[in-house]
Amino acid sequence: MNVLFLGYGKMGSALGEAWLSNGLVKRLVAVDPGRPQGVKAEVLGSAAELDETSAFDLIVVAVKPALAREAIVALPQPSLDGAIVVSIMAGVTCAELSAAAGLRAAVVRAMPNTPVMVNQGCTGLFSATLEDPARRKSLQTLFEAVGIAVWLEREAQLDAVTAISGSGPAYYHLFSEALADAGIALGLPAELARKLAAQTARGAAELQVQPQADFITLRQTVTSPNGTTAAAIAEFETEEKLRQLVKKAAQAARDRSIELSQPS
Ligand SMILES: NC(=O)c1ccc[n+]([C@@H]2O[C@H](COP(=O)([O-])OP(=O)(O)OC[C@H]3O[C@@H](n4cnc5c(N)ncnc54)[C@H](OP(=O)(O)O)[C@@H]3O)[C@@H](O)[C@H]2O)c1
Structure with missing residues (x-):
């Protein structure tokens, strides 16, 4: 070719x-x-x-x-x-x-x-x-x-693909940045916090793409009742804060993609 x-x-x-x-x-x-x-x-x-x-x-x-x-x-x-x-x-x-x-x-x-x-x-x-x-x-x-x-x-x-996977890597990078910053705030050295956030993203992604993997089961595997993960997830899930924010962000990307396709 x-x-x-x-x-x-x-x-x-x-x-x-x-x-x-x-x-x-x-x-x-x-x-x-x-x-x-x-x-x-x-x-x-x-x-x-x-x-x-x-x-x-x-x-x-x-x-x-x-x-x-x-x-x-x-x-x-x-x-x-x-x-x-x-x-x-x-x-x-x-x-x-x-x-x-x-x-x-x-x-x-x-x-x-x-x-x-x-x-x-x-x-x-x-x-x-x-x-x-x-x-x-x-x-x-x-x-x-x-x-x-x-x-x-x-x-x-x-427009939807652009909002989910086209722009998506930036969302994960932002989340890793926020997670590393949280680690620093909890007393970890910056380089270590960054390394933990990146390797955790890689490990979680690797689990997600295994055949038959589903996001809910994977999350539940880490989340024992009343444990540490449950405490964090409760924060994300209060009034579906994280889910609503992600939905709003993806809609904003989709709308911008439509806007860019309009004749100027
Ligand atoms: N980055 C993403 O996440 C992503 C994802 C999906 C799709 N895209 C799309 O991919 C496209 C390229 O993005 P990119 O990040 O690769 O941009 P980029 O690194 O800036 O690459 C564009 C290249 O095109 C060259 N160029 C400028 N005018 C040209 C012409 N008339 N003929 C041939 N080449 C010319 C530029 O040279 P000079 O720098 O010398 O001007 C530059 O090397 C964009 O349209 C973007 O929408 C990007």
Whole structure:
């Protein structure tokens, strides 16, 4: 598979370098004005350096959303014809992508998250124009190389995926920060508190992804009646404080995702 990346920053390079390392793509060209160093991809500073007749099976658009159109229309038209254009950009709709790429390209939206950098990502995929099951499966396989990947039925579901798994890593990082701060307040050295919070997050996540694991049973396993965990959980659960806060936060992220998709 011949792949072109527009934008080879944090997310683009995490995906592209993993695909090259796993041998999933044969040739990978990345257009990025920052010309990232020390990567396996062939890097070009601008689309003008592409051969006019270059053809790619897959074009991944991984620039900031505001630069989407500019990056796509800079490509020579033959490279777009018949290609699958996959956008990982938040809030750039299929309609906008098709308008920029032309009707002969199949357009896919993907919403990955930063754990793709350690092959533990989640990616939601949506397309109204890529119908061939074999092409859909091969695209899913690429994203599965860096975690899990699922096809969504409706484009609007991408706003929910953005709010849960796209932004989600930041919620867990914030919780770890708060837990480490609580540890410091209880008298632990800062470095130790940070290490305990991070390793606890990793251990809990590992338990959560075991087959047949369910969140409630896992929580109950730690929570003996009237014990220490029960005392803490009672604080989180008073008037469902934590649950209500998480719901409100996710709704705010979903609403912002919708707002970003509106034409400016
Ligand atoms: N970070 C996340 O958690 C996350 C999750 C899911 C999706 N996304 C999406 O992923 C996209 C990229 O995010 P990121 O965090 O990887 O950003 P990033 O690290 O800033 O990467 C974007 C790259 O695109 C380059 N670029 C700018 N203009 C370009 C152009 N016209 N053609 C080609 N490349 C161009 C930038 O170069 P310069 O720096 O030199 O301008 C930069 O290297 C965003 O649209 C975001 O919505 C991010």
